[in-house]
Amino acid sequence: MKYIVRPADASSDANRHGTTEATRVELYAPAGKADGLTAGASILEKVRRANLEPSDRAWDFLTIALAAIVADAATLRRNSPDGWTRNISLDLAVAEPETWRPHIPLLTSALKFLTTDIWNVEITTSATVPFKPSKSTAAPKANCVALLSGGLDSLVGGIDLVESGKTPIFVSQTVRGDAAKQEGFARRLGAGLSCIRLNHSANTRGIAGTDETSQRVRSLIFIAYAVLVASTIKNPDGRAVDLYVNENGFISINPPLTPMRVGSLSTRTAHPRFLNLVQQLLDGVGLNVRLINPYRLRTKGQMLVECRDQKLLEELADLSTSCGRFQRYNYRHCGRCLPCQVRRAAFLRWSHIDGTGYVFGDLGRNDEDHAAFDDVRAVAIARLSVEEDGFAYWAGGCLSSVPADERDAAGIMIQEGLAELGKLHDHYHVT
The missing domain is CATH 3.40.50.620 (HUPs)
Incomplete structure (x- = not known):
């Protein structure tokens, strides 16, 4: 699937290659005024109201990310030959094309790693940044x-x-x-x-x-x-x-x-x-x-235990959101997805009462909503695999993409994280 992506001021150039097969994307334009797919319409005003003046290069990076988010959402995996891997092409316009072109391989590598799709990115023309800062812009008092x-x-x-x-x-x-x-x-x-x-x-x-x-x-x-x-x-x-x-x-x-x-x-x-x-x-x-990421070698449980203001964390922790299906369950934690299990395991390690309130609370119930739910079974299978075959076999190649100087520490952290999940399952007698 090919997308020709232009900021609003450059949309007239969108069909410069004469293709009728590409989908047009107009960035930073209100949906009702755009000719094609859109994204980023509200960002300009939000940044203006915050009295910020970002650099042109940072706007270019946002333009690239917006183009990728549109293509990712608009290209259905089920329509690809294997039902997952897609072939996505982006034809982009940015303010500083010559700055970005030499680094397109890094961009496509990052996108491929995130999605395991085939990405082809071209920067074919230039465009002015569609942002006019307010007269009261000032550098923020932050470091x-x-x-x-x-x-x-x-x-x-x-x-x-x-x-x-x-x-x-x-x-x-x-x-x-x-x-x-x-x-x-x-x-x-x-x-x-x-x-x-x-x-x-x-x-x-x-x-x-x-x-x-x-x-x-x-x-x-x-x-x-x-x-x-x-x-x-x-x-x-x-x-x-x-x-x-x-x-x-x-x-x-x-x-x-x-x-x-x-x-x-x-x-x-x-x-x-x-x-x-x-x-x-x-x-x-x-x-x-x-x-x-200061916590790249820490589990969620360790983060809670080591937090520098325990009193404030105790006040706010229950109010936070971890669930991957939060909106689906009317803004409640499901309790059974992997992020929910990691959260619940972290509270156990922290030794604090978890007042979150979960839709599916008792993970030990032997039905499809609890112990037999896919994510719960996946954790149970992982524990069994480590027990029978050893951690190194189970971990496979997941550590190969971690920097070499942190690989051993990352392995220990993953074992700690799996142990936290294990104590959660033991707590509910998941079998």
């Missing part, structure tokens, strides 16, 4: 940026940053059911801390009647939001602006619990290889931002 999702990991990360003396700007993807939570967390973490919430607002349903549900590219757009904001911070010594992607190491690596969960069948939002590829891309184009 770093952190993603704040409303989840438990980003909450712990935010608490630890503030307690260590950092002054972050929090950046969030606007999600129904989590918006007030994100703003509330930012307020509670420190007086005067800023939180900017953005939404790609991708409109792709017209192409197939529905969106692709896997949408593995979303982690790239989260980072692009944060890079956009980070480009407005000027450190006095010229050093890179730290961008914190706070996620526990077990979910970051997301080891395949069973042979059926290899590759992009599991999400790779903060996988060290993905973050390394994006870092190389940012360095290559001169975006002075440093990606950091």
Whole structure:
């Protein structure tokens, strides 16, 4: 599937190759005024209201990420020959084409790692940045940026940053059911801390009647939001602006619990290889931002135990969101998906009462909704595989994409994470 993607001011150039097979995407244009698919319409105004003036290069990175998010949502996996792997081509216009062209291989490698699709990216023309800053723009009074999702990991990360003396700007993807939570967390973490919430607002349903549900590219757009904001911070010594992607190491690596969960069948939002590829891309184009995940070698349980403000964490932890099906269950945690199991296991290790409230609470019930649910069975199978065949055999190649100097420590962390899940299953007598 081919997409010709242009910011609103460059849309007249969209058919320069004369193809009738490509799908047009117009970025930063309201859906009702665009000729084709759209994304990013609300971002310009959100950034303007925040009195920020991001760099042109950061806008280019966002344009690339928006193009990828539209293509990912609009290209249905079920229509591909094997029912999963897609062939996606992007024809892009950015403000600084010559800066980005030499680094397209890094971009396509990052996209391929996230989605296991075949990506072909071309930057065929230039376009002006469709953003006019307000007259009152000023560099923010912050020294770093952190993603704040409303989840438990980003909450712990935010608490630890503030307690260590950092002054972050929090950046969030606007999600129904989590918006007030994100703003509330930012307020509670420190007086005067800023939180900017953005939404790609991708409109792709017209192409197939529905969106692709896997949408593995979303982690790239989260980072692009944060890079956009980070480009407005000027450190006095010229050093890179730290961008914190706070996620526990077990979910970051997301080891395949069973042979059926290899590759992009599991999400790779903060996988060290993905973050390394994006870092190389940012360095290559001169975006002075440093990606950091301080918890890449810690389990979720360890994060809770080691959090620097236990009192504040006790107050807010139950309010955070971890569930992969949160909206589906009317903004309640299902209790049985893998993120919910990791959350529940972390509370057990923390030795604090988990007041979350789960739709499916007793994982030991022997029915399809509880012990026999796919994600619960996958954890049980993983435990059995390690017991029978050993950890090294079960882990397989999931550690090969971790930096060599951290591979041993990552292996220990994954064993710790699996042990936390095991204690959760033992607690409920899952068999």
